[in-house]
Structures are given as structure tokens and as C-alpha cells.
Amino acid sequence: xxxxxxxxxxxxxxxxxxxxxxxxxxxxxxxxxxxxxxxxxxxxxxxxxxxxxxxxxxxxxxxxxxxxxxxxxxxxxxxxxxxxxxxxxxxxxxxxxxxxxxxxxxxxxxxxxxxxxxxxxxxxxxxxxxxxxxxxxxxxxxxxxxxxxxxxxxxxxxxxxxxxxxxxxxxxxxxxxxxxxxxxxxxxxxxxxxxxxxxxxxxxxxxxxxxxxxxxxxxxxxxxxxxxxxxxxxxxxxxxxxxxxxxxxxxxxxxxxxxxxxxxxxxxxxxxxxxxxxxxxxxxxxxxxxxxxxxxxxxxxxxxxxxxxxxxxxxxxxxxxxxxxxxxxxxxxxxxxxxxx
Amino acid sequence: xxxxxxxxxxxxxxxxxxxxxxxxxxxxxxxxxxxxxxxxxxxxxxxxxxxxxxxxxxxxxxxxxxxxxxxxxxxxxxxxxxxxxxxxxxxxxxxxxxxxxxxxxxxxxxxxxxxxxxxxxxxxxxxxxxxxxx
Numbered sequence: 001x002x003x004x005x006x007x008x009x010x011x012x013x014x015x016x017x018x019x020x021x022x023x024x025x026x027x028x029x030x031x032x033x034x035x036x037x038x039x040x041x042x043x044x045x046x047x048x049x050x051x052x053x054x055x056x057x058x059x060x061x062x063x064x065x066x067x068x069x070x071x072x073x074x075x076x077x078x079x080x081x082x083x084x085x086x087x088x089x090x091x092x093x094x095x096x097x098x099x100x101x102x103x104x105x106x107x108x109x110x111x112x113x114x115x116x117x118x119x120x121x122x123x124x125x126x127x128x129x130x131x132x133x134x135x136x137x138x139x140x141x142x143x144x145x146x147x148x149x150x151x152x153x154x155x156x157x158x159x160x161x162x163x164x165x166x167x168x169x170x171x172x173x174x175x176x177x178x179x180x181x182x183x184x185x186x187x188x189x190x191x192x193x194x195x196x197x198x199x200x201x202x203x204x205x206x207x208x209x210x211x212x213x214x215x216x217x218x219x220x221x222x223x224x225x226x227x228x229x230x231x232x233x234x235x236x237x238x239x240x241x242x243x244x245x246x247x248x249x250x251x252x253x254x255x256x257x258x259x260x261x262x263x264x265x266x267x268x269x270x271x272x273x274x275x276x277x278x279x280x281x282x283x284x285x286x287x288x289x290x291x292x293x294x295x296x297x298x299x300x301x302x303x304x305x306x307x308x309x310x311x312x313x314x315x316x317x318x319x320x321x322x323x324x325x326x327x328x329x330x331x332x333x334x335x336x337x338x339x340x341x
Numbered sequence: 342x343x344x345x346x347x348x349x350x351x352x353x354x355x356x357x358x359x360x361x362x363x364x365x366x367x368x369x370x371x372x373x374x375x376x377x378x379x380x381x382x383x384x385x386x387x388x389x390x391x392x393x394x395x396x397x398x399x400x401x402x403x404x405x406x407x408x409x410x411x412x413x414x415x416x417x418x419x420x421x422x423x424x425x426x427x428x429x430x431x432x433x434x435x436x437x438x439x440x441x442x443x444x445x446x447x448x449x450x451x452x453x454x455x456x457x458x459x460x461x462x463x464x465x466x467x468x469x470x471x472x473x474x475x
Contacts, residue, residue: 055379089380
């Protein structure tokens with residue numbers, strides 16, 4: 001099956017008074033229908049900026065976008081706003097992070113879903129409202145015929161997030177981008193929402209991009225994982241490869257910093273030293289080199305030459321951006337990292 | 342009769358267009374405007390339904406104050422164009438030291454200002470769903 005979404009060499013930068021902020025730098029990935037891609041990375045690593053670029057929402061802003069984005073064979077980046085508009089909502093939809101600010105406080109939940117539905121469907125308002133009630137029912141909102149006339153502030157956080165999902169799904173999109181859909185929610189609601197997304201994916205064959213900080217969420221739901229650091233992909237592969245056989249020192253840092261329930265409660269939590277780099281002044285060479293503990297094993301190259309995203313020796317679909325010798329990397333992983341996982 | 346109207350309208354339209362512009366620019370960076378664009382709405386619809394809707398509240402506030410002032414007499418305009426109105430009446434009364442008429446016009450203007458403010462408060466509850474009268 002061919003890829004529904006294909007992103008090739010995407011770069012997004014924002015000119016500011018302090019200089020050019022390279023939010024995304026040469027990112028490539030692809031996604032088939034019915035599959036889920038998890039994009040993981042720290043705040044400011046370019047996850048949200050990437051998803052906005054796919055929807056073409058950087059148009060009309062000062063952002064400079066280069067590269068190619070194919071959604072169902074249609075290239076997004078070269079199209080103008082009016083052409084992309086027909087794709088938004090129907091071919092690709094987005095669940096935004098903060099449902100309180102992402103929903104308009106002046107309109108009822110129903111009105112907002114109706115609006116989304118009527119953009120692509122020529123139906124009467126009463127029919128659209130029926131559809132809105134069905135959608136709310138589908139995402140598990142009790143008494144949807146009553147709640148449809150409520151305003152966003154009358155909903156709880158979890159319910160609002162569901163309403164947001166109902167709105168995004170109202171035109172049955174082929175690609176759904178969920179930007180941290182569960183970050184502000186407690187674990188029970190989080191589990192319900194992830195289950196909901198998985199169910200809808202099964203029913204409609206939707207391709208999902210799941211943007212998250214939470215590696216636990218990724219391991220449960222994603223097929224592929226893209227790990228981002230400072231606007232670049234540092235590791236990309238199947239969820240098994242990336243989470244069980246991680247090859248990049250940044251991935252090691254992330255995975256070993258997860259606290260274990262069965263571990264020693266008095267043990268100090270391990271963390272990656274330092275802070276994420278400024279995107280205006282990204283470190284030369286590998287952007288991770290100032291925080292990496294394996295720099296001395298490589299030497300000069302880390303701070304002078306940017307490593308390429310290369311297949312690991314064992315598996316061609318598992319890509320990693322690191323100067324470490326692959327045999328050495330494997331050795332470090334089995335000897336030092338695996339025992340900690 | 343048209344000239345005093347134009348004078349008043351001209352003055353106020355400048356204030357309102359600046360106010361609307363500033364308000365709309367601020368609302369454009371709201372997350373819900375991005376959501377509206379992501380739904381596939383045309384930019385005209387995004388602006389009229391979402392951006393303008395969010396920017397209208399401060400405009401209503403200023404309009405209420407202006408409405409009170411206008412009903413209470415546009416003093417200078419009425420004086421310049423010699424329009425018989427509350428403003429003209431009060432300026433004449435002041436120059437003639439006619440205290441009872443001055444008191445009356447001031448009281449009358451105050452009544453309009455307060456009424457306009459009450460109307461604005463009622464309009465708020467219609468505009469913003471979070472403000473609901475019990």
C-alpha cells in the first residue's frame with residue numbers, strides 16, 4: 001500500500017529579531033493509511049510546527065516553509081491557501097492540544113461541530129445538528145442531545161477534549177493529527193481517549209500522527225516512532241525498534257530517565273544533563289553533543305560534522321542520526337543501557 | 342442637517358475602526374482562530390464569525406459610553422452648527438447663568454449615560470455566554 005502521507009525534507013524557520021529560528025530542519029517521514037506514527041520530543045523540538053505545516057497553517061504567517069508534503073498525492077507546500085482549504089477537515093484534521101483555548105468560547109459545542117461538518121457537506125442545519133449529536137455520542141459524551149447546546153466552558157477538560165475529537169472527526173478525515181491530545185488529562189480519561197482513537201482508526205482506517213511527550217502512550221498506540229531533537233529527526237523506526245532497541249544517546253537518556261515502580265525508591269532519578277539548545281544558535285555538528293555522554297568515544301566529529309540519518313546495521317527501516325560506530329553503539333546499548341530499562 | 346451628523350460620525354468612525362483593527366489583530370493569534378482555519382473555513386468566514394466575534398466586546402463598551410454622550414448632547418457640534426439640542430441648551434444656559442436649566446441638562450445627560458451603560462451590560466450577557474443573568 002502506498003503512503004498516504006509523505007513528508008520530504010521539510011524545513012520550517014521563523015525570522016525573529018534575534019535571528020532565524022530553525023524550528024524544523026530537513027525532516028522526512030511517511031505514513032500509511034490505518035497506521036499510527038508517534039512523534040516524540042521535548043518542548044520546542046518542532047513537533048507542533050511540523051503538524052501545522054502538514055495542514056498548511058503556516059501560510060499567511062512569517063514562517064518560511066520548504067520541502068514537500070504529499071497528502072494523498074497532493075503536494076501541500078506549493079498550493080495556495082484556497083486550494084488547501086478544501087483538504088482541511090476532510091482529508092486531514094487536527095486535534096489541538098489545549099481544548100479550552102482551541103474551541104471558540106462564544107459558540108456552543110454543537111455550533112462548532114455543525115460548522116466543521118457544513119464546510120464539506122451540503123446539508124441543512126438540522127441535519128448537521130443530528131450529525132453533531134451522533135458524533136458526540138460516538139466519543140462517549142452522555143446525553144449528547146442536551147450537551148450539544150452547551151458552551152465549551154460548561155464542559156469538563158476531558159469532555160471538552162472529546163468534543164474537540166468529535167469536531168475533528170466530523171468530516172471523517174483520512175489523516176488525523178493529534179497534538180498531545182491527552183497531556184492535560186488524568187490517566188483514566190487518557191486511556192479512554194486513546195482507546196477511542198484506536199477504535200475510530202480500526203473502523204475508518206484513519207492514519208494518525210500522535211504527538212506526545214509520553215513514551216508510555218507511544219508504546220501502547222503507535223506503529224512507528226519518530227524521535228525529534230532540535231528540529232531534526234534523531235531516530236526513526238518501528239515502535240519495537242525505537243523503544244526496545246534504541247540506538248541514539250538521546251533515546252537512551254529519555255528511556256533511562258523513566259522512573260520504575262519496582263526500582264529503589266531512594267535512588268536519584270536519572271536525567272539528561274543540560275537543557276535543550278536554542279533553535280537560533282543550534283550547536284555545531286550534532287545538536288545533541290553538549291549533552292551527550294559518549295562524545296569522547298567519537299571525538300572531533302560530534303562538534304564539527306552533522307551526522308546523517310543512517311540505517312542501523314541490522315535493520316534498514318531503523319534510522320539513527322549519530323556518529324557512534326554501530327558496533328560500538330550496540331555494545332554500549334547491551335552493556336550499559338539495557339540493564340537499566 | 343447632514344453636516345453635524347457627518348461631523349460626529351467622522352470623529353467616531355476613526356475611533357471605532359482603530360479599535361476594531363487592534364482588537365481583531367489580537368484575536369487573530371487566538372488558538373480558536375487556528376482551529377477555525379484547520380476546519381477548512383474560508384478566510385472571510387474565519388474573520389467574520391470568529392475573529393470579529395471575539396473582538397466585539399471592547400467595541401460595545403466604548404459604544405455605550407459614546408451613545409450616552411451623544412444622547413446627552415454633542416455640545417460642541419450642536420453649538421457650532423447651531424442645532425437646537427441638549428448641548429446647545431446647556432451652553433446657552435451656562436452663558437446666561439441659568440442655574441435651574443444647567444442642573445436640568447446635567448441631570449438629563451447623566452440619565453442617558455447611565456441608561457446606555459445598563460444597556461451595554463445587558464448586551465454583554467447576550468454577547469458572552471460566560472456572562473449570564475440569573
